[in-house]
Amino acid sequence: MAGPERWYVYLACCNDGSLYTGIAKDVAARIAAHDAGKGARYTKGRGPLTLLALRRCASKGDALRLELAVKRLSRQEKKRLGNVRRFRSFAEEVRASTEQTR
Numbered sequence: 001m002a003g004p005e006r007w008y009v010y011l012a013c014c015n016d017g018s019l020y021t022g023i024a025k026d027v028a029a030r031i032a033a034h035d036a037g038k039g040a041r042y043t044k045g046r047g048p049l050t051l052l053a054l055r056r057c058a059s060k061g062d063a064l065r066l067e068l069a070v071k072r073l074s075r076q077e078k079k080r081l082g083n084v085r086r087f088r089s090f091a092e093e094v095r096a097s098t099e100q101t102r
Contacts, residue, residue: 007063
């Protein structure tokens with residue numbers, strides 16, 4: 001029996017300097033799809049993308065919640081998540097706040 005699926009939240013910088021946040025099981029393949037113009041509509045024509053931050057999540061639901069929390073941040077706050085410790089800390093805060101509301 002296979003283990004649990006691993007999902008990732010990633011933050012990427014587009015060629016025009018804008019930031020994009022998404023989720024994927026295979027981030028390298030997803031970034032390649034974005035670069036090929038086959039990813040999200042937003043990234044079409046904005047490639048190549050540069051990966052700024054990556055965070056593994058325990059489930060797709062956790063990844064979707066973290067993605068939404070990242071998307072709600074200001075551009076400056078998102079850029080700070082490029083620091084591994086800050087992204088980890090932010091993800092832990094999101095997870096803790098989600099567990100409190102359940």
